[in-house]
Amino acid sequence: MQKTDVVIVGSGCSGLYCALKLSPDQNILIITKSQVENSDSFLAQGGICMLTDDSDYDSYFEDTMRAGHYENDKKSVDIMIRSSRHVVQDLMDYGVEFQRNPDGSLAFTREGAHSRKRILFHEDLTGKEITSKLLAQVKQCPNITIMENTTMLDIISTDNTCYGIVMEKPDHTLEEVFAQTTILATGGIGGLYQHSTNFPHLTGDALAVALRHKVELENIDYIQIHPTTLYSQENRSFLISESVRGEGAKLYNKNMERFVDELSPRDVLTEAILAQMKKDQTDYVWEDLRPIPAEELQKHFPNIVQHCREMGYDVTRECIPVVPAQHYFMGGIKVDYDSKTSMGQLYAIGETACNRVHGKNRLASNSLLESLVFADRAAQSITAGVETTSSRHPTTEEILGRLYLRNYENADALEQSYQEQVKQQIHKEQQSRKEVV
């Protein structure tokens, strides 16, 4: 049994940033199911949005709302946009480098459904640049410990208050971690799907645990499909970033004719591609990166160019086959503006949380920003000690008396059942929404 002040489940950008923003007086344990580099945060290609100047506020707000079908929480959107410059400055202070113009100013790119250029990027490896720099900072903090290949199997709770987690360690032994605050930062749900851009180990474990403990969830049937991933039989679908279309790439049907506005919101574009595939009776449509000047392709998208080459496609000479795949999860564990869940002493941040900032559909490059902004707010809330908890906490011994580690011994079966429960719940939500409509 371990005791700590804060336990964070997940080492993506939200978990790492939250750890850095907590007080250095707090002892923090971060656990992560795989190796630290294996988080979706490392995969983000396109970039991170920032309010370029005040004149862009209305347009950025409207783009986010329109992409979200106006189901977004306006206050969450406002908080995210207004916090963006601070977060970006913070990232740069941590050593994150973004593309710059020849005069040294920050360079911005554009993606689908953005009416202006407002996305900061680092080649097509923005997530890796941000997350590796955050990780480097975390490693320098003596108050933060990271345990890799360690899986949260459950939270410890009583009377709707969370007291920590049960985890399975790399040697498959089980251990309880008691903490004043528990933060769920477990990312998306792509591992539940056959075709997804996510790491396969991201299976929505925090959602299953939330279901088990009656922690409120929200909009868990709001799942974003990315319109363009490279068609292949690989385990993880390789994403062809939206920025490529922002810079001029075109989509063609089987007769090499355009059939859609390439800068439509993701859900609209996905529907158009799936309809076209059905009409053409094909497994993919074609994407043409040749309208982008070769020099720009190499400079802005070296990772995409390289990956396509490895898969046998020279994007400077030929089109590539692309197909939609599961990509992002707008729903999640219901949280307030400080990332608090419906359970005392339990927070949720990043993709596993739902503060309704994205509404029904996320605007491109808003998720890294949202993850960081609301991770910071969780940290501030914890530091301010505003958490309301039940007046008398049970002692560790009292809780241990009720916790039976043997219930977790068959961890594989438990994880399987978690996945089934999450899938069933998503299905249930989808059905009930259809009935309402």
Ligand SMILES: Cc1cc2nc3c(=O)[nH]c(=O)nc-3n(C[C@H](O)[C@H](O)[C@H](O)COP(=O)(O)OP(=O)(O)OC[C@H]3O[C@@H](n4cnc5c(N)ncnc54)[C@H](O)[C@@H]3O)c2cc1C
């Ligand atoms: C290919 C790709 C490209 C993207 N491009 C962009 C982009 O350009 N711009 C943008 O804004 N967003 C982008 N996104 C989305 C963005 O990367 C994610 O939404 C964001 O990084 C999520 O961060 P996170 O901290 O919530 O989760 P993640 O970074 O996914 O981290 C989740 C962590 O939880 C851990 N974990 C999960 N379950 C458990 C468990 N049971 N026990 C212990 N640990 C657990 C995992 O090991 C991992 O460390 C992209 C996503 C993908 C997949």
